[in-house]
Amino acid sequence: MNTKSHTSTPAYQQLKDHVLQMIEAEHWRGGDMIPPEEQLAKEFGLSRMTVNRAMRELVTERVLMRIRGSGTFVADTRYQSTLIEVRSIADEIKSRGDTYSSKLLLLQRTDDIAMIQTLGLPPDGPAYHSRIVHFENDVPIQLEDRHVNGLVFPGYINQSFENETPNEYMTGIAPAQGVEYWVTARQAPAFVRQALKMAIGEPCLVLHRRTRVRGTVATDVVLWHPASRYQLSGKF
Amino acid sequence: MNTKSHTSTPAYQQLKDHVLQMIEAEHWRGGDMIPPEEQLAKEFGLSRMTVNRAMRELVTERVLMRIRGSGTFVADTRYQSTLIEVRSIADEIKSRGDTYSSKLLLLQRTDDIAMIQTLGLPPDGPAYHSRIVHFENDVPIQLEDRHVNGLVFPGYINQSFENETPNEYMTGIAPAQGVEYWVTARQAPAFVRQALKMAIGEPCLVLHRRTRVRGTVATDVVLWHPASRYQLSGKF
DNA sequence: CAGTGGTCTAGACCACTGT
DNA sequence: CAGTGGTCTAGACCACTGC
Numbered sequence: 001m002n003t004k005s006h007t008s009t010p011a012y013q014q015l016k017d018h019v020l021q022m023i024e025a026e027h028w029r030g031g032d033m034i035p036p037e038e039q040l041a042k043e044f045g046l047s048r049m050t051v052n053r054a055m056r057e058l059v060t061e062r063v064l065m066r067i068r069g070s071g072t073f074v075a076d077t078r079y080q081s082t083l084i085e086v087r088s089i090a091d092e093i094k095s096r097g098d099t100y101s102s103k104l105l106l107l108q109r110t111d112d113i114a115m116i117q118t119l120g121l122p123p124d125g126p127a128y129h130s131r132i133v134h135f136e137n138d139v140p141i142q143l144e145d146r147h148v149n150g151l152v153f154p155g156y157i158n159q160s161f162e163n164e165t166p167n168e169y170m171t172g173i174a175p176a177q178g179v180e181y182w183v184t185a186r187q188a189p190a191f192v193r194q195a196l197k198m199a200i201g202e203p204c205l206v207l208h209r210r211t212r213v214r215g216t217v218a219t220d221v222v223l224w225h226p227a228s229r230y231q232l233s234g235k236f
Numbered sequence: 237m238n239t240k241s242h243t244s245t246p247a248y249q250q251l252k253d254h255v256l257q258m259i260e261a262e263h264w265r266g267g268d269m270i271p272p273e274e275q276l277a278k279e280f281g282l283s284r285m286t287v288n289r290a291m292r293e294l295v296t297e298r299v300l301m302r303i304r305g306s307g308t309f310v311a312d313t314r315y316q317s318t319l320i321e322v323r324s325i326a327d328e329i330k331s332r333g334d335t336y337s338s339k340l341l342l343l344q345r346t347d348d349i350a351m352i353q354t355l356g357l358p359p360d361g362p363a364y365h366s367r368i369v370h371f372e373n374d375v376p377i378q379l380e381d382r383h384v385n386g387l388v389f390p391g392y393i394n395q396s397f398e399n400e401t402p403n404e405y406m407t408g409i410a411p412a413q414g415v416e417y418w419v420t421a422r423q424a425p426a427f428v429r430q431a432l433k434m435a436i437g438e439p440c441l442v443l444h445r446r447t448r449v450r451g452t453v454a455t456d457v458v459l460w461h462p463a464s465r466y467q468l469s470g471k472f
Numbered sequence: 473c474a475g476t477g478g479t480c481t482a483g484a485c486c487a488c489t490g491t
Numbered sequence: 492c493a494g495t496g497g498t499c500t501a502g503a504c505c506a507c508t509g510c
Contacts, residue, residue, distance in 0.1 A: 010498060036476060047500045049285075052477080060296065068477045069508030117303070185421035185441040185463035203439030203463070205421040227421035227439070246479060272495055283481045288496080304496045305489030 011046050013215065015054040018044075020063065023074055033071045034064070089144075090165050093136045101138065104161050105131040105195065110147065119149040120216040126150025128157050130166060133195050140196045141229050146221040152213050170211075170219060181209040185227070192224045203227040247282055251290040254280075256299065259310055269307045270300070325380075326401050329372045337374065340397050341367040341431065346383065355385040356452040362386025364393050366402060369431050372465075376432045379460040388454040406447075406455060417445040421463070428460045439463040 009017075022028045035043070037051045044051070055072055058064040066072045093100040110116075110129040119127055127150055134142040146166055148156045152173075159169055188196070188204045198204075207223040245253075258264045271279070273287045280287070291308055294300040302308045329336040346352075346365040355363055364386055370378040382402055384392045388409075395405055424432070424440045434440075443459040 012498080038476085047502085048477095049480090049501085050499060052479090053498090055477085066477065067508080068506070069475080071476065071508095114301075117301075183419055183441065185439040185461075187437075187439060187463075201423075201437060203421040203423060205419065205441075225421075248479080274495085283483085284496095285482085285499090286480060288498090289479090291496085302496065303489080304487070305494080307489090307495065 012054040101135045103133045115147045143195045143224040152218040248290040337371045339369045351383045379431045382457040
């Protein structure tokens with residue numbers, strides 16, 4: 001009957017993790033059919049609805065694809081779309097032969113509730129907030145406004161970021177397992193305009209990115225760039 | 237009982253649509269609490285699980301936010317959208333359940349030398365130029381400024397683009413084999429501002445893309461979007 | 473036809489919020 | 492404490508696929 005998993009992670013999430021592991025371990029590969037809902041339900045002692053939720057979510061996350069009447073399949077190759085690179089801005093600048101430098105404007109614990117929720121933390125659960133300006137040949141080129149999940153990166157608050165960008169620090173501790181991003185154009189709010197020494201009215205190219213580690217949001221970062229000094233580019 | 241809606245659109249989707257309409261009509265505004273699941277279930281004659289599914293999906297789509305123990309609220313923020321995929325804007329709009337339309341502003345042969353060179357054509361070699369505005373629910377959302385290699389797409393100049401976007405037409409003839417793109421933020425030049433009915437000073441999110449077929453540039457397109465109405469997004 | 477996913481119900485227990 | 496969302500069940504009927 002009711003074998004509720006009081007392990008705090010819900011059953012559908014555990015099933016999702018299991019599927020991801022099977023794919024990760026290449027027991028299931030792109031195009032493979034995976035067991036039908038009913039079978040998974042039996043194996044895991046769940047109702048079909050719970051299995052169905054796990055499957056549906058993995059479809060929205062483009063891990064699986066389903067065809068009604070035939071089955072559920074591991075989605076084909078990981079894309080593409082954009083390599084809005086997980087690459088560090090420092091590397092990017094240095095690879096152009098320019099000089100990279102940075103300035104830490106702010107690094108503190110935050111109690112911003114909305115952000116704490118985004119990070120999937122309890123209301124008091126440690127969340128950190130940092131702001132750093134990145135310079136190319138002493139010209140400010142990016143303002144990094146970052147929030148960090150303190151459970152994933154407990155040492156974040158003690159970093160100086162003199163020899164390492166947050167991006168590099170975090171990649172070393174827990175590599176990203178999933179990234180969502182949005183790109184927008186915005187007029188610069190005052191704190192951005194000042195930090196980047198921008199002209200009034202100059203638009204910003206804004207890259208907002210959320211990175212997941214083991215299913216939870218590990219960091220949420222908003223990267224502000226003066227339109228005149230930065231563009232994204234890519235190829236596929 | 238079982239009052240299944242055989243209206244082909246599932247109940248949870250109808251409820252989602254209803255919520256979106258309430259927000260659209262500004263009956264519910266950013267930050268407002270919306271009725272609890274149980275009440276919605278009664279009003280719509282649905283089980284709570286079905287209501288819950290609709291709400292959960294709207295949360296993933298960032299339309300709503302929920303706080304356990306307190307309620308469900310309209311998300312403050314703005315609009316969703318897309319990815320830098322080769323996907324057609326028409327599909328993208330339709331998949332959001334919105335109405336797509338377009339208007340052809342210009343379609344002619346061009347003798348723009350720089351562009352002819354970019355397309356790898358001889359100085360007289362056929363190059364075409366088109367401009368189309370794409371609308372979502374009659375709101376202009378993208379100005380497509382496109383140049384086309386006439387050797388790759390000889391029939392381009394004779395299209396009406398009434399039932400097919402240039403993108404769809406070209407994909408049918410010769411699928412892209414390579415794509416380069418740049419994303420920038422720009423203040424809108426006059427012709428863009430007029431075509432998209434933008435406010436003066438509003439920035440544009442500009443996506444510039446070159447597509448290659450058999451090594452040569454088949455098409456060069458600049459997509460202008462009002463910053464307030466469009467953002468790119470994606471995941472990997 | 474059997475197998476599969478798509479949707480839905482009518483309950484249930486739990487965790488958390490706010491008073 | 493009552494109100495709210497988070498999760499789960501054990502069925503059910505349907506639509507579609509492929510044999």
